Structure formats: C-alpha cells, structure tokens
Amino acid sequence: MDEELVSKNNCQDDNDEDRVQEWETGLPTTSDLTPLSHHLISPELASAFSITAEPFQTMLDVNRASQNTLSNLRRHNSGFSSNNFKSLSSFMEDRCLDPEPIVVDEEEEDEEEGEEEVDLGDKRKIQSVECIEEADSALRMENLNDDCSARALKRPRLVWTPQLHKRFVEVVAHLGIDNAVPKTIMQLMNVEGLTRENVASHLQKYRLYLKRINEGKSSNDQLFASAPVPQSLRESSGNRNLPPASVPYGAPAPSMPAAGTSHGMPVGSYTGFDYHPYSMNREHQGNWPGNYVNLHVG
C-alpha cells in the first residue's frame, strides 16, 4: 500500500520537475540580464539625494549569495525531495557564465575555540586576482580592483568539487611529480580565485593518497610506483599544452578518484580520495551540499 503512495509521490515529483524545467527554460540568460556593473541611477542623482551606492558586486558575490540561499532553503526543508535542488543547482550551473570554484562559508565547523577575530591587517596577499571578464570591462576595472582585492581577503573555505579535483589531477599528471609544485599547479589549473595555499593543502593530501596506493604494491614495483599517472601524460621539463579535457587514463590501479568513483554516490560526485577498500574516512554522508559546478577552465 505504501507503494501506491510512493509512486504517487514520484509522479508528483516528476510533474514538479517538468514544471521547474519549463520555468527554467523561460528564464533570461545571464547575457539578457542587466549587467552587474549597471547602475540604476546616475552617480549625480545618487549623490544629490545622498544615496550611497551599493558596493560593486562581482559574480563571485552573486554566486555566494545563491549558495547561501540554497543551503538555507535546504536547511528549512530537510526532508525535501532533493530533486528540486538538483534542478536548481543545474540551473545555476547552466546560467553562471563566470564560474567560480565553489566555496562554502564555514559554519558548523567552529566547535572548538570561539575566537575567530575579525581579520585585520591580514598579510594575505591577493596576487593579481584578476576579475576577468573578457567583455566590456574598461569602466569597471577600477571598481573591480578595489572591491575584489578588498573582498578577496575573507575567502571562504574552498570545496574541492569533482571538477576541481579532476582539473588538479590532470595538471599534476601533466607536470609530472617533479614539477608539480603548488604554484605551478595553481597557474596551470587557471581557476579564478584559487590560491597557492589551496593547492598546496590539496597537494599534501593527494601525495599522502599516492603514497598509500604505492605502499600497497610489491616492493618490486616500488621503482615505478612513484608515478601512478600514465606516462603518456608525464613531462619532465617544460609545460606544453594542457591535457585535453578528459584524459584517458591508462590503468589507474586502485580507482583514481579523478572522476567520481566513490561510495554510493551518483557518478560525478566525489567525496575525497577513496583509499580502496579500507578507508579511514567515515562521515561521508552529510557533506555534499549539492553545489558543484563552476569550474572555469581557461
């Protein structure tokens, strides 16, 4: 008897999904919308009425706001059919022409020590975070540089989406382990907003992962074991072109996580490096907010 109910619900979901899709297709694309840089009133008028203009918003801000909205929605509808969100997420994925690496504001992570202090005098340097926009940018350039550099200081926690990680792996493979150092990796990944320390941190984990794999091998293999990346992709010296979008990996011994090969999840998702059978990881359920996307590769 439950089945009937379930199928009914499914129908309902399908209907909803259709309608949402219909709704989505009717929406204007980003290019149709008023540019973020466009001011609704002229500066003169604004100052005449002592209206202070809102700080310039980049796509990053917009995306972040959208993420917050989504996560809030999700929180308030805990049992809600995730289809709707998937739909929404894909919507964002489709529409955002200026993708950013997904970041997430830390919230539930600050259990210990309630001292976080507002960041002041932070020596964190924003190395030429180009707020790229190939389009007409002459005007906003000035605003952008102020605002971006100022805003970039806070930098929420980076989430290594499958896409990002894939890119990372590709670049590392392309460089070869000798040249794969944080700065170079970062540059070749060419992902806006990605910092060197982001990469360094990830690289540390990745190396540990590689080590684990190689330890599992017989000592005989140990010689070549240092390179679980196909030789076709390895280059010892200069950087040529990046590997073509999807790399045909020859034989990743224990499934390489470059594409999603994890646990029960939909293909394409990625919760970390899966250490084959025995993983020291648990707590794998909760954290996958469903916001992926936004790899912007150059």
Add this chain to the structure above:
DNA sequence: ATATAAATAT
C-alpha cells in the same frame, strides 16, 4: 577536508 603555522629550501 581545509586552512594555517612552523620549518626548510630556493
């Protein structure tokens, strides 16, 4: 899983 600090290396 990430970020950051501390220790080294260029």
Add this chain to the structure above:
DNA sequence: GATATTTATA
C-alpha cells in the same frame, strides 16, 4: 632575506 615548498597542527 623574500618567496615558495613541505610538514605539522589546528
């Protein structure tokens, strides 16, 4: 001695 990399902690 600044800047980048690696390692250790938070």
